[in-house]
Amino acid sequence: MPKKNKISDSEIITFYMEYVVEHQSKPDSVEDFCQLYQFEDAIFYEYFRSFKDLEKTIYNLLFQNSLVTLKQTPEYHSFIKKDKLLSLYYTFFENLALNQEFVKLNLKGFENQLKALSVFSRFKRSFIGFIDELNLETISLNVEIIETIQKKTIKESAWIQLLFTMKFWLDDSSEDFEKTDIFIEKSINTSMELIDTKSLHNIIDLAKFLYKEKVK
The missing domain is CATH 1.10.10 (Arc Repressor Mutant, subunit A)
Known part of the structure; x- marks a missing residue:
């Protein structure tokens, strides 16, 4: 043929x-x-340059397709930031579920090393871009270097949280990944509350003080 x-x-x-x-x-x-x-x-x-290059494209597409689907939903644009993030998680993990046989086979053996997986490089850039778009609130400090660190920390923390959720999903044997849905809601709620919590203000206040003292 x-x-x-x-x-x-x-x-x-x-x-x-x-x-x-x-x-x-x-x-x-x-x-x-x-x-x-x-x-x-x-x-x-x-x-594609190789199978690894192809796999990088697959994970990025799974994310990008989730984002496109979400942004085509009329009500999405009126959501508060937390609900936008929650909706993205739910949509993305629905896409993972639709392709679970491939994803679970492809990631088998790497469950505890997701952070180091190079096939997530494009996926990570796309996700960080989404977090940038959300423009999550940071505490105004009027100290550029601390504010820069604060923004970077939020983005990296969001990425690690997503990877941790993927690890949870890979191990989830509940029907229709119900436990993952619960985990998503609880972890997103907790992380968003942490950004606004008074204790974080106090920690940042201390960092600001120490920075100024060091500069003096």
């Missing part, structure tokens, strides 16, 4: 995810993979 001359990146992604689920492992090589699905490996390399 002649090989296909035209094939899209989304078709290649679909083939790859199907292969991983069916064979319970990654293909041995790009050449073998392309031969199985009857297209030239040169076409694969037009879109």
Whole structure:
């Protein structure tokens, strides 16, 4: 049978995810993979440098598709920041659930090392971009370096929280991932409250004082 001359990146992604689920492992090589699905490996390399590059695209697409779906919902734009974040989580984890066979196989063995996974690099940039868009409130300190650290800490904390939720989801055996939904609500509520809590004001106040003393 002649090989296909035209094939899209989304078709290649679909083939790859199907292969991983069916064979319970990654293909041995790009050449073998392309031969199985009857297209030239040169076409694969037009879109992706490697299987890892393809996987980076998959996780970023899962997130980006969730965000697009969410922003197309009319009521989303009137949500408060916490509800926007909650809605994104619910939508993203629904997408993970739809692709759970692939995701769980692909991440098998990495459950406790999600933070170090390089295949999340584009996904992380997209998520941090979303957190930037939310423009979560920080405490006004009039000390640029502390405010910069504060904003960076919020973004990194939000990313770690998402990874922790993914770890919880990977281990969740409840029906329709009900426990994950509960975990999402409780963890988001807690983190958003922490940003506004008086104790955080006191900690930042102390940091401001120590910074000024050091400058003097």
